Amino acid sequence: MKQQVYALYQKMFQKMGPQGWWPADSKEEIILGAILVQNTNWQNAAISLKNLKAVTGFSSSQIASLSIENLQELIRPSGFFKSKSQAIHEIFTWLIPFNSNFLKVKNYYGKSLRKKLLSFHGIGEETADVLLLYVFDVSVFVADTYARRLFTQLGTPELHNYQSLKKLVDLSRFTLVEAQEFHGLIDEFGKVFLKRNTFETSFLNDEKINLRQE
Structure with a gap:
Protein backbone atom coordinates (compact mmCIF):
# COMPACT_ATOMS: atom_id res chain seq x y z
CA MET A 1 0.00 0.00 0.00
CA TRP A 21 3.72 24.43 3.66
CA TRP A 22 3.92 25.37 6.53
CA PRO A 23 3.64 29.10 5.67
CA ALA A 24 6.03 30.78 8.12
CA ASP A 25 9.43 32.45 8.33
CA SER A 26 10.63 30.60 11.43
CA LYS A 27 9.93 27.45 13.40
CA GLU A 28 8.73 29.55 16.31
CA GLU A 29 6.09 31.02 14.01
CA ILE A 30 5.09 27.50 12.92
CA ILE A 31 4.53 26.46 16.54
CA LEU A 32 2.40 29.51 17.20
CA GLY A 33 0.42 29.10 13.98
CA ALA A 34 -0.28 25.42 14.64
CA ILE A 35 -1.74 26.27 18.05
CA LEU A 36 -3.58 29.43 17.05
CA VAL A 37 -5.33 27.88 14.04
CA GLN A 38 -7.03 25.24 16.20
CA ASN A 39 -10.83 25.56 16.00
CA THR A 40 -10.69 28.70 13.87
CA ASN A 41 -9.68 29.82 10.38
CA TRP A 42 -6.26 30.93 9.24
CA GLN A 43 -7.37 34.56 8.87
CA ASN A 44 -8.09 34.81 12.59
CA ALA A 45 -4.87 33.01 13.49
CA ALA A 46 -2.93 35.41 11.25
CA ILE A 47 -4.20 38.41 13.21
CA SER A 48 -2.94 36.87 16.44
CA LEU A 49 0.39 36.05 14.80
CA LYS A 50 0.75 39.65 13.67
CA ASN A 51 0.08 40.83 17.24
CA LEU A 52 2.67 38.44 18.66
CA LYS A 53 5.28 39.35 16.08
CA ALA A 54 4.94 43.05 16.85
CA VAL A 55 5.57 42.45 20.55
CA THR A 56 8.02 39.52 20.57
CA GLY A 57 9.53 39.22 17.10
CA PHE A 58 8.73 35.52 17.59
CA SER A 59 11.62 35.21 20.04
CA SER A 60 11.09 32.15 22.23
CA SER A 61 12.40 33.89 25.34
CA GLN A 62 10.19 36.93 24.80
CA ILE A 63 7.13 34.78 24.15
CA ALA A 64 7.81 32.76 27.31
CA SER A 65 8.28 35.93 29.36
CA LEU A 66 4.88 37.37 28.43
CA SER A 67 2.35 37.38 31.24
CA ILE A 68 -0.61 35.08 30.66
CA GLU A 69 -2.91 38.11 30.66
CA ASN A 70 -0.85 39.89 28.01
CA LEU A 71 -0.56 36.73 25.92
CA GLN A 72 -4.31 36.16 26.09
CA GLU A 73 -5.00 39.67 24.86
CA LEU A 74 -2.57 39.34 21.96
CA ILE A 75 -4.11 36.09 20.72
CA ARG A 76 -7.75 36.92 21.47
CA PRO A 77 -8.66 37.19 17.73
CA SER A 78 -8.03 33.46 17.24
CA GLY A 79 -10.52 32.44 19.94
CA PHE A 80 -10.13 29.95 22.80
CA PHE A 81 -7.43 32.34 24.00
CA LYS A 82 -7.25 30.99 27.56
CA SER A 83 -6.50 27.43 26.45
CA LYS A 84 -4.19 28.50 23.62
CA SER A 85 -2.25 30.90 25.81
CA GLN A 86 -1.53 28.07 28.25
CA ALA A 87 -0.31 25.83 25.45
CA ILE A 88 1.94 28.57 24.05
CA HIS A 89 3.36 29.41 27.46
CA GLU A 90 4.08 25.77 28.32
CA ILE A 91 5.82 24.97 25.03
CA PHE A 92 7.98 28.08 24.84
CA THR A 93 8.97 27.77 28.50
CA TRP A 94 9.95 24.16 27.75
CA LEU A 95 12.16 25.31 24.86
CA ILE A 96 14.18 27.81 26.92
CA PRO A 97 16.73 25.31 28.38
CA PHE A 98 17.40 24.08 24.82
CA ASN A 99 17.94 27.65 23.56
CA SER A 100 15.24 26.88 20.98
CA ASN A 101 17.63 24.47 19.27
CA PHE A 102 15.06 22.16 17.72
CA LEU A 103 17.60 19.55 16.64
CA LYS A 104 18.84 19.37 20.23
CA VAL A 105 15.26 18.85 21.44
CA LYS A 106 14.71 16.14 18.83
CA ASN A 107 17.91 14.32 19.74
CA TYR A 108 17.21 14.58 23.48
CA TYR A 109 13.71 13.06 23.31
CA GLY A 110 14.16 10.73 20.34
CA LYS A 111 11.13 8.52 19.75
CA SER A 112 9.40 9.87 22.87
CA LEU A 113 9.15 13.41 21.41
CA ARG A 114 5.56 12.90 20.22
CA LYS A 115 4.52 11.70 23.67
CA LYS A 116 6.16 14.77 25.19
CA LEU A 117 4.33 17.11 22.81
CA LEU A 118 1.02 15.42 23.64
CA SER A 119 1.66 16.11 27.34
CA PHE A 120 1.29 19.86 26.82
CA HIS A 121 -2.03 21.53 27.46
CA GLY A 122 -4.14 21.78 24.33
CA ILE A 123 -1.82 19.76 22.08
CA GLY A 124 -3.69 16.92 20.44
CA GLU A 125 -2.59 14.34 17.91
CA GLU A 126 -2.94 16.53 14.84
CA THR A 127 -1.03 19.48 16.30
CA ALA A 128 1.67 17.17 17.69
CA ASP A 129 2.20 15.64 14.25
CA VAL A 130 2.27 19.05 12.56
CA LEU A 131 4.99 20.12 15.00
CA LEU A 132 6.94 16.91 14.40
CA LEU A 133 6.70 17.35 10.63
CA TYR A 134 7.45 21.05 10.25
CA VAL A 135 9.36 22.01 13.41
CA PHE A 136 11.32 18.89 14.33
CA ASP A 137 11.75 17.52 10.78
CA VAL A 138 10.25 14.08 11.41
CA SER A 139 8.49 12.43 8.46
Whole structure:
Protein backbone atom coordinates (compact mmCIF):
# COMPACT_ATOMS: atom_id res chain seq x y z
CA MET A 1 0.00 0.00 0.00
CA LYS A 2 2.92 2.38 0.57
CA GLN A 3 3.52 2.32 -3.21
CA GLN A 4 -0.08 3.44 -3.83
CA VAL A 5 0.22 6.25 -1.29
CA TYR A 6 3.46 7.46 -2.85
CA ALA A 7 1.89 7.31 -6.34
CA LEU A 8 -1.00 9.40 -5.00
CA TYR A 9 1.44 11.98 -3.71
CA GLN A 10 3.24 12.09 -7.05
CA LYS A 11 0.00 12.60 -8.97
CA MET A 12 -1.11 15.39 -6.62
CA PHE A 13 2.27 17.07 -6.80
CA GLN A 14 2.34 16.90 -10.62
CA LYS A 15 -1.15 18.41 -10.86
CA MET A 16 -0.89 20.99 -8.06
CA GLY A 17 2.81 21.78 -7.71
CA PRO A 18 4.68 22.71 -4.51
CA GLN A 19 2.51 24.21 -1.79
CA GLY A 20 5.20 25.74 0.43
CA TRP A 21 3.72 24.43 3.66
CA TRP A 22 3.92 25.37 6.53
CA PRO A 23 3.64 29.10 5.67
CA ALA A 24 6.03 30.78 8.12
CA ASP A 25 9.43 32.45 8.33
CA SER A 26 10.63 30.60 11.43
CA LYS A 27 9.93 27.45 13.40
CA GLU A 28 8.73 29.55 16.31
CA GLU A 29 6.09 31.02 14.01
CA ILE A 30 5.09 27.50 12.92
CA ILE A 31 4.53 26.46 16.54
CA LEU A 32 2.40 29.51 17.20
CA GLY A 33 0.42 29.10 13.98
CA ALA A 34 -0.28 25.42 14.64
CA ILE A 35 -1.74 26.27 18.05
CA LEU A 36 -3.58 29.43 17.05
CA VAL A 37 -5.33 27.88 14.04
CA GLN A 38 -7.03 25.24 16.20
CA ASN A 39 -10.83 25.56 16.00
CA THR A 40 -10.69 28.70 13.87
CA ASN A 41 -9.68 29.82 10.38
CA TRP A 42 -6.26 30.93 9.24
CA GLN A 43 -7.37 34.56 8.87
CA ASN A 44 -8.09 34.81 12.59
CA ALA A 45 -4.87 33.01 13.49
CA ALA A 46 -2.93 35.41 11.25
CA ILE A 47 -4.20 38.41 13.21
CA SER A 48 -2.94 36.87 16.44
CA LEU A 49 0.39 36.05 14.80
CA LYS A 50 0.75 39.65 13.67
CA ASN A 51 0.08 40.83 17.24
CA LEU A 52 2.67 38.44 18.66
CA LYS A 53 5.28 39.35 16.08
CA ALA A 54 4.94 43.05 16.85
CA VAL A 55 5.57 42.45 20.55
CA THR A 56 8.02 39.52 20.57
CA GLY A 57 9.53 39.22 17.10
CA PHE A 58 8.73 35.52 17.59
CA SER A 59 11.62 35.21 20.04
CA SER A 60 11.09 32.15 22.23
CA SER A 61 12.40 33.89 25.34
CA GLN A 62 10.19 36.93 24.80
CA ILE A 63 7.13 34.78 24.15
CA ALA A 64 7.81 32.76 27.31
CA SER A 65 8.28 35.93 29.36
CA LEU A 66 4.88 37.37 28.43
CA SER A 67 2.35 37.38 31.24
CA ILE A 68 -0.61 35.08 30.66
CA GLU A 69 -2.91 38.11 30.66
CA ASN A 70 -0.85 39.89 28.01
CA LEU A 71 -0.56 36.73 25.92
CA GLN A 72 -4.31 36.16 26.09
CA GLU A 73 -5.00 39.67 24.86
CA LEU A 74 -2.57 39.34 21.96
CA ILE A 75 -4.11 36.09 20.72
CA ARG A 76 -7.75 36.92 21.47
CA PRO A 77 -8.66 37.19 17.73
CA SER A 78 -8.03 33.46 17.24
CA GLY A 79 -10.52 32.44 19.94
CA PHE A 80 -10.13 29.95 22.80
CA PHE A 81 -7.43 32.34 24.00
CA LYS A 82 -7.25 30.99 27.56
CA SER A 83 -6.50 27.43 26.45
CA LYS A 84 -4.19 28.50 23.62
CA SER A 85 -2.25 30.90 25.81
CA GLN A 86 -1.53 28.07 28.25
CA ALA A 87 -0.31 25.83 25.45
CA ILE A 88 1.94 28.57 24.05
CA HIS A 89 3.36 29.41 27.46
CA GLU A 90 4.08 25.77 28.32
CA ILE A 91 5.82 24.97 25.03
CA PHE A 92 7.98 28.08 24.84
CA THR A 93 8.97 27.77 28.50
CA TRP A 94 9.95 24.16 27.75
CA LEU A 95 12.16 25.31 24.86
CA ILE A 96 14.18 27.81 26.92
CA PRO A 97 16.73 25.31 28.38
CA PHE A 98 17.40 24.08 24.82
CA ASN A 99 17.94 27.65 23.56
CA SER A 100 15.24 26.88 20.98
CA ASN A 101 17.63 24.47 19.27
CA PHE A 102 15.06 22.16 17.72
CA LEU A 103 17.60 19.55 16.64
CA LYS A 104 18.84 19.37 20.23
CA VAL A 105 15.26 18.85 21.44
CA LYS A 106 14.71 16.14 18.83
CA ASN A 107 17.91 14.32 19.74
CA TYR A 108 17.21 14.58 23.48
CA TYR A 109 13.71 13.06 23.31
CA GLY A 110 14.16 10.73 20.34
CA LYS A 111 11.13 8.52 19.75
CA SER A 112 9.40 9.87 22.87
CA LEU A 113 9.15 13.41 21.41
CA ARG A 114 5.56 12.90 20.22
CA LYS A 115 4.52 11.70 23.67
CA LYS A 116 6.16 14.77 25.19
CA LEU A 117 4.33 17.11 22.81
CA LEU A 118 1.02 15.42 23.64
CA SER A 119 1.66 16.11 27.34
CA PHE A 120 1.29 19.86 26.82
CA HIS A 121 -2.03 21.53 27.46
CA GLY A 122 -4.14 21.78 24.33
CA ILE A 123 -1.82 19.76 22.08
CA GLY A 124 -3.69 16.92 20.44
CA GLU A 125 -2.59 14.34 17.91
CA GLU A 126 -2.94 16.53 14.84
CA THR A 127 -1.03 19.48 16.30
CA ALA A 128 1.67 17.17 17.69
CA ASP A 129 2.20 15.64 14.25
CA VAL A 130 2.27 19.05 12.56
CA LEU A 131 4.99 20.12 15.00
CA LEU A 132 6.94 16.91 14.40
CA LEU A 133 6.70 17.35 10.63
CA TYR A 134 7.45 21.05 10.25
CA VAL A 135 9.36 22.01 13.41
CA PHE A 136 11.32 18.89 14.33
CA ASP A 137 11.75 17.52 10.78
CA VAL A 138 10.25 14.08 11.41
CA SER A 139 8.49 12.43 8.46
CA VAL A 140 5.04 11.72 9.86
CA PHE A 141 1.59 11.61 8.32
CA VAL A 142 -0.97 14.15 9.53
CA ALA A 143 -4.28 12.28 9.46
CA ASP A 144 -6.45 15.38 9.76
CA THR A 145 -10.06 15.79 8.65
CA TYR A 146 -9.19 16.50 5.02
CA ALA A 147 -6.91 13.45 4.88
CA ARG A 148 -9.64 11.19 6.28
CA ARG A 149 -12.18 12.62 3.83
CA LEU A 150 -9.77 12.11 0.94
CA PHE A 151 -8.95 8.48 1.70
CA THR A 152 -12.63 7.75 2.33
CA GLN A 153 -13.43 9.12 -1.12
CA LEU A 154 -10.62 7.01 -2.58
CA GLY A 155 -12.15 3.85 -1.12
CA THR A 156 -10.72 3.26 2.35
CA PRO A 157 -13.65 2.53 4.73
CA GLU A 158 -14.16 3.15 8.46
CA LEU A 159 -11.98 6.19 9.05
CA HIS A 160 -13.77 7.41 12.16
CA ASN A 161 -10.90 9.08 13.99
CA TYR A 162 -7.32 10.27 13.71
CA GLN A 163 -5.58 6.99 14.53
CA SER A 164 -7.81 4.94 12.22
CA LEU A 165 -6.07 6.52 9.23
CA LYS A 166 -2.67 7.33 10.70
CA LYS A 167 -1.88 3.68 11.46
CA LEU A 168 -2.64 2.72 7.83
CA VAL A 169 -0.38 5.24 6.05
CA ASP A 170 3.25 4.27 5.53
CA LEU A 171 5.54 7.17 4.58
CA SER A 172 8.76 5.13 4.48
CA ARG A 173 9.24 5.97 0.78
CA PHE A 174 8.86 9.69 1.41
CA THR A 175 11.67 12.15 2.00
CA LEU A 176 11.05 14.79 4.65
CA VAL A 177 10.30 17.41 2.00
CA GLU A 178 7.85 15.05 0.29
CA ALA A 179 6.09 14.30 3.58
CA GLN A 180 5.76 18.04 4.24
CA GLU A 181 4.45 18.63 0.72
CA PHE A 182 1.97 15.75 1.01
CA HIS A 183 0.24 17.32 3.98
CA GLY A 184 0.07 20.68 2.22
CA LEU A 185 -1.26 19.11 -0.97
CA ILE A 186 -3.98 17.21 0.89
CA ASP A 187 -5.17 20.28 2.77
CA GLU A 188 -5.14 22.54 -0.30
CA PHE A 189 -6.96 19.83 -2.28
CA GLY A 190 -9.44 19.52 0.57
CA LYS A 191 -10.27 23.20 0.59
CA VAL A 192 -11.30 22.99 -3.08
CA PHE A 193 -12.78 19.51 -3.53
CA LEU A 194 -13.66 18.13 -0.08
CA LYS A 195 -15.01 21.10 1.84
CA ARG A 196 -17.94 21.52 -0.57
CA ASN A 197 -18.31 17.85 -1.55
CA THR A 198 -17.15 18.32 -5.15
CA PHE A 199 -14.69 15.41 -5.18
CA GLU A 200 -16.30 13.94 -8.31
CA THR A 201 -15.11 16.98 -10.29
CA SER A 202 -11.49 16.55 -9.16
CA PHE A 203 -8.54 14.94 -10.94
CA LEU A 204 -8.57 12.17 -8.31
CA ASN A 205 -12.14 11.04 -8.98
CA ASP A 206 -11.01 7.86 -10.74
CA GLU A 207 -8.36 6.93 -8.17
CA LYS A 208 -9.03 4.00 -5.85
CA ILE A 209 -7.03 3.17 -2.73
CA ASN A 210 -8.27 0.86 0.02
CA LEU A 211 -5.57 0.93 2.69
CA ARG A 212 -7.35 -1.82 4.63
CA GLN A 213 -6.76 -4.38 1.91
CA GLU A 214 -3.75 -6.62 2.48
